[in-house]
Amino acid sequence: MNNFIALFKLNGSQHARFLAGPVLILMVLSMMVLPLPPVILDLLFTFNISMAIMVLLVAMFTKKPLDFAAFPAVLLFTTLLRLALNVASTRVVLLNGHQGPDAAGQVIEAFGHFLIGGNFAVGIIVFIILVIINFMVITKGAGRIAEVGARFTLDAMPGKQMAIDADLNAGLIGEEDARSRRAEVAQEAEFYGSMDGASKFVRGDAVAGLLIMVINIVGGLIVGVAQHGLSFGEAGEVYTILAIGDGLVAQIPALVISTAAGVVVSRVATDEDIGQQMIGQLLNNPTVMFITAGILGAMGLIPNMPHFAFLLLSAVLAGSGWLLYKRQQKTKEAEAPDPQVQQAAAEAAAAEASWDDVALVDPLGLEVGYRLISLVDHSQGGELLHRIRSLRKKYAQDVGFLPPVVHIRDNLELKPNEYRILLSGVEVGRGVAMTDQWMAIDPGEVAMKLEGTPTTDPAFGLPAVWIDVAMREQAQIAGYTVVDASTVIATHLNHLMHRHGSQLLGRQEVQQLLDHIGRDAPKLVEDLVPKTISLTLLQKILRGLLEEEVPIRDARTIVESIAENAPRLAAANTAGTGPDPSELLQQIRIALGRAITQQWFPSGDEVRVIGLDPKLERVLTQAVTSSGALEPGLADTLLQEAQRTVQQQEANGDPAVLVVSPVLRSALSRFLRHHFPHMGVLSNFEIPEERILRVTAVIGGGNA
Incomplete structure (x- = not known):
């Protein structure tokens, strides 16, 4: 019975959410068609105001635009709701306006009397100012930001997809993470595109509100004078105040929702909401607050200035700056090393050496400069540790054994932004990473040059540039592969782990x-x-x-x-x-021939490889079987011919794979691997029978 009740509650909640959209549409249609009593209008106007406040608060507390992905649809429905309320209120105002200012409900009466003091001239001016602010400033700016955001997001999609594929291939993320990231990129483009279109509804709503107010005033004059026998002055005063109250009731929520739209599209995605960003960045420097307090205090001392306001605010800012300064000083003192800890370290240093001081060499290590410590510190939001864990898991799945744990430590002898990778205590790789910048890697087909610090990708040797965070999307649009500092280090480590896998x-x-x-x-x-x-x-x-x-x-x-x-x-x-x-x-x-061939030729039945000239193959076979080594002249000839054929093979888009007899395979693989790291040497026995072997380039020819 309890399970049935719980299931009923769950289904009821799901049905309530499912029916929310149709119910709202029915409400809008009924307000446009059916006459509503003033009490119902008061409830609906109050609901409209509360909805606008809720939308603004949700927009303020979101940490990235996609957290409020339903905002374009919410914008459309709230606009339709306001227009339907305008239609319903216009009907009531024109039908019952001659009975007095409360004929259309207490909400419209309150906005018409309390907010503008019953003065219709003031009301008209206030209403026009609100419309101008909404139409010319907030809505126009938000629409422009959404339009530019949609354009740049669409242009940056190929670069973002390439970055996701690069992280997936490097083992930094899994298939599920890559799928979710691709979906997020697509949703971001759809969101900004929808916001660009939805902003047009808000601008149209502002124009419609102005026209509806004019129509209400003109229509009220006609109805009051012609049908109810009011004088022109009485009809003008009654219907104008009602029309202005009706307009203000609709335009104030519209202004609030337009502000929410501006907040959503103009914020920068971080781990903080907009309020935390503003407080944390505006009120984070006591020097700024002291200087501002001094300027206000000096202005407050000028004769004929409002001394109370300027001096009061100056005192508040100076006091707040002093409290912030003291708090920062306490934080620095708390982070300072404890004298007792330093004394214990000194005593430990003065102690006699023992076997505990003998440290074993780590199989795999990573040393970083002091500016890169934040990348490996969880308390500072560092992601490198998580990336390395994912990298080891991906390596184990691809290669077939679990590599040793990567031991990370700081090294003050390195430059601040430098790191090095150690294998059994010996350096095998070194690079530079900028924590506050991104690396834009040139894959060879970029559309423009970027301003930044030229560098080289440490993993694959491609030309790259360190750029500021603000240039990230511009670089992706231009065709660069853009990665952060953690990805640079993790990719370099992954490359060296595959290269030195035998030593691990x-x-x-x-x-x-x-x-x-x-x-x-x-x-x-x-x-x-x-x-x-x-x-x-x-x-x-x-x-x-x-x-x-x-x-x-x-x-x-x-x-x-x-x-x-x-x-x-x-x-x-x-x-x-x-x-x-x-x-x-x-x-x-x-x-393992089928797997080895699949590794070099993942698709198709045809295997396009490099072959050996028969004369050169006989000479090499005789040299290997007799002495096990190649003569210098023969080795130089082999290297020159191999370089020519490798370039020819890569120009044709085929992998550089040499197929030889089993007798030569091991010796040629050892010899050529040092000069051509990306070249494979296979035995003809390793090619599966179902594959079609085609020799597209020959080493030797008439030069052997």
């Missing part, structure tokens, strides 16, 4: 990988280590795969290939030292 795989990681496989397939690994091969040999094999950026996530295939080929290769080794690691690695690569 230690024995502990190999054992954890075996334990992970054993939970799902215990029979597969129970006889592998140490019966078939040793843990050291397994680590060497996996590192050999990672050196050529071959993922090891298909661990089942790797283990099965080892179990199948290791005994045979060990028996064939006359030295009795177990299977040859290079031959075993070659057999594993053949087993």
